[in-house]
Amino acid sequence: MVWHEAVTAPAPVMPARRGTGWHARLELGFEERPDKTVIAKRRHSGPLTIQKPFYPEAAGTCHVYLLHPPGGVAGGDSLELEVSVGDRARALITTPAAGKFYRCEGKQASWRQRFRVNTGATLEWLPQETIVFDGSSAELCSRIEIEPDARFLGWETVCLGRPAAQESFTSGHFRQRLEIWRAERPVLIERSLFKGGAEMLGAGWGMRGCTVSATLVALPADNELLNRVRAEVRLEEPGLFGATLINDVLICRYLGFQAEHARRVFCTAWHVIRPHLAGHPACEPRIWNT
Numbered sequence: 001m002v003w004h005e006a007v008t009a010p011a012p013v014m015p016a017r018r019g020t021g022w023h024a025r026l027e028l029g030f031e032e033r034p035d036k037t038v039i040a041k042r043r044h045s046g047p048l049t050i051q052k053p054f055y056p057e058a059a060g061t062c063h064v065y066l067l068h069p070p071g072g073v074a075g076g077d078s079l080e081l082e083v084s085v086g087d088r089a090r091a092l093i094t095t096p097a098a099g100k101f102y103r104c105e106g107k108q109a110s111w112r113q114r115f116r117v118n119t120g121a122t123l124e125w126l127p128q129e130t131i132v133f134d135g136s137s138a139e140l141c142s143r144i145e146i147e148p149d150a151r152f153l154g155w156e157t158v159c160l161g162r163p164a165a166q167e168s169f170t171s172g173h174f175r176q177r178l179e180i181w182r183a184e185r186p187v188l189i190e191r192s193l194f195k196g197g198a199e200m201l202g203a204g205w206g207m208r209g210c211t212v213s214a215t216l217v218a219l220p221a222d223n224e225l226l227n228r229v230r231a232e233v234r235l236e237e238p239g240l241f242g243a244t245l246i247n248d249v250l251i252c253r254y255l256g257f258q259a260e261h262a263r264r265v266f267c268t269a270w271h272v273i274r275p276h277l278a279g280h281p282a283c284e285p286r287i288w289n290t
Helices: 222-232 259-278
Strands: 023-032 037-045 064-068 078-085 089-095 097-101 109-117 122-126 130-132 137-146 151-160 173-182 185-195 212-219 239-246 247-257
Touching: 023 064, 023 089, 037 064, 078 089, 078 122, 078 137, 089 259, 109 122, 109 151, 122 137, 122 239, 122 259, 137 151, 151 222, 151 259, 185 247, 222 239, 222 247, 222 259, 239 259, 247 259
Parallel strands: 023 078, 064 089, 078 109, 089 122, 097 130, 109 137, 122 151, 130 151, 137 173
Antiparallel strands: 023 037, 151 212, 173 185, 212 247, 239 247
């Protein structure tokens, strides 16, 4: 299944280009305390913020819900997220609802995020799906910088068009970039390009007519963990799932037709992976059940 652009050389995520829409930026810093992880730094401008932290786990992991009050990203909008997880801190970040990239009418929209995971720290980045409207001109760039003994698990789910509203992804484009760096060396560099109406969306070597594409990445991992994930994940609805290990990076892929199904599949994998990474069972954010 080939649906990535070729990568010639890694490059850092650069600041978003300014346009005429919303410009929002949020900086978060997590630090470990004797009994829990706290938000030691919080700075924002524009419509991007968080709710108060939640502590549903005895281990003191800090659960945070990322909020974007406009509800979607339109042409000319640029959003930036900077997260730093201090030594031995533990943070889980999610969103209360799906993100959206609206029809752009010729203007570029962008969401760029950078995560730093320090010595002994653990970060889980578990946003809900991103819906790309027909006619969008958008990019989503994620860069994770992790120390050698830190841990990271994250996923991103992209929904092309709105099939429930009989809207296909026939025009526009969506670029997705994922970078993982450890000790200033690239561990994983991926670029994806989805063009509205392109042959790739229906081809057997591409999306195969699926409208939902999702990727989960976890590290460090090993062959035993890979085999457990493969054994536990079962597809209950039409779709494709695969898992592989590149060095100590576990990569799971999903292609299907419903974001809810993608999340159930990845939650099953997460419940297997989390004890390996964090030493305790997965604890689903309460917001997912509201």
